[in-house]
Amino acid sequence: MxxxxxxxxxxxxxxxxxxxxxxxxxxxxxxxxxxxxxxxxxxxxxxxxxMEDKEKYYDIYATLVKREKVDLLDDFLFPILEEDKEEEVYDKEELIEKIKAGEEVVVTKVFLELEYEKIQSLIEEGEPLSGTIISDSEEYNISIKLKYNRDYLKAEEELYKTFLRSGIRWRTINNPYIRKIFDIVIVDSGEELDDITDFEEINFDLGSLEDKKHVGYVPVWNIKRVEQKSDGFPVPAEDKINYDHVVSLKDLGVENGYLVTSDNFNIIAIKKKEEDLIITCDDSNSTSWELLKIVQDNKPKNQTFEFELMSNSKQGLLMNRLTHQKFKPVRTFGDLNRIINSFKEIDNLVL
Known part of the structure; x- marks a missing residue:
């Protein structure tokens, strides 16, 4: 003016x-x-x-890291599956016995850097592949196949259910990596293995996919499982039927998001205040709560990753806060366009 x-x-x-x-x-x-x-x-x-931006507490980040580079003391990224914290170890004698018995044996996991259409083709059709078991004196031919790994997708599905049980609006995770992971499975031995009881290594050849494979990588995200006790005794809730359990977040970090994973309680509501998490349920006894901590306060700065660190974080715009306060159905192309452009990482998205 x-x-x-x-x-x-x-x-x-x-x-x-x-x-x-x-x-x-x-x-x-x-x-x-x-x-x-x-x-x-x-x-x-x-x-x-x-209109507090409650969504900012639940931004989820994900990437792939080499297994030997997984830092168990890292305060931001954690393996999606607990089993990935340890090196892959299998009983060689038991593995040979299973192959002799004609059982399928999972050797390892592999990430395939392929487009969606090719991944779907591998899931639906697959292709026969070959490998070798190398002992100290001889090589044995084996047949292998790629079997789509759904373990990480199941973990994501469980997280979705936890969001719903905790009364937090779900926001689709931007994690393409876990949708491109396959198990390397031995399905048959090309020759008799009666003379073999031990071996040095197992090799496999993915043919045309050889230059697209990444072995020994672990999917990680900024979600950590923690346990925290209630502060003091539960107090009657406003409805005079249930009880409010107050969990202090001072030690865990007030800038993070929290979900309750306990299935043993009939949880009515969860409310996050400045320094406390208030859990309303029908249990009148003080208890310890198993929580999923979605870490926001330790985001890496000037840190590079071999695979891009993906996130589902949104722009801090007024319109995004308005739509978060009240659900707005998608009715027009404009609505869809607004949703897509509300995310920060839209460079690789085409509408």
Whole structure:
């Protein structure tokens, strides 16, 4: 507004009139403009504070890291499956016995850096592949196949159910990596293995997929399982039927999101306040709670990853907060376009 008034004053030909009008504007009208701008800023801050961006506590990050580079002391990224924290170990004698008995044996997991269409083709059709078991004196041919691994997808599905049980709105995870993982499975031995009781290694050849395979990688995300006791004794809830359990978040970190995984309680509601998590359920006894901590306060800075760190975080826009307060159905192309562009990582998305 000040710039507009200044431009109009500059257009006045009469310098005396311009000087008088400029003095009037600066002494009176400009103060009104400053006051109005301060009021507008205060109103905007108030609206944003009322509409707290609760979604920011539940941004989920994911990537792939080499197994030997998994830092068990890392405060941000953790293996999706507990079993991935340890090196892959199998009983060689038991493995040979299973192969002799004609049983399928999972050797390891492999990430295939392929597009969606090729992944679907491998799931539906697959292709016969070959490998070798190498002992100290001889090589034995084996037949292998790629079997789609759904363990990580099941973990994601369980997380979805936990979101619903905790009363938190679900936001689809941006994790393409776990959708491209296969098990290497031995399905048959090309020759008799009666003479073999031990071996040095197992090799396999994926043919045309050889340059797309990544072996020994672990999917990680910013979700950690923790346990925390309630503070003091539960107090009656507003409905006078259930009880509020207060869990302090001071030690765990107030900037993080929290989900309750305990299935032994009939949880009515979960409310996150500044430094506490209030769990309303029908249990009147003080208890220890198993939580999923979605870490937000230790995001890596200036850290590079071999595979891009993906996230489902959204832009901090007023419209996003408005739609979060009240569910808005998708009815038009414009609605769909708004949802897609509300996410930060849209460079690789095409609508």
């Amino acid at each position: 000040k710039d507009l008034i200044g431009a109009k004053l500059d257009q006045m030909a009469n310098l005396k009139d311009r000087k008088v009008l400029k003095e009037i504007m600066e002494e009176a009208f400009f103060n009104i403009i400053d006051y109005q701008e301060q009021v507008n800023d205060a109103l905007e801050d108030r609206v944003f504070n009322i």
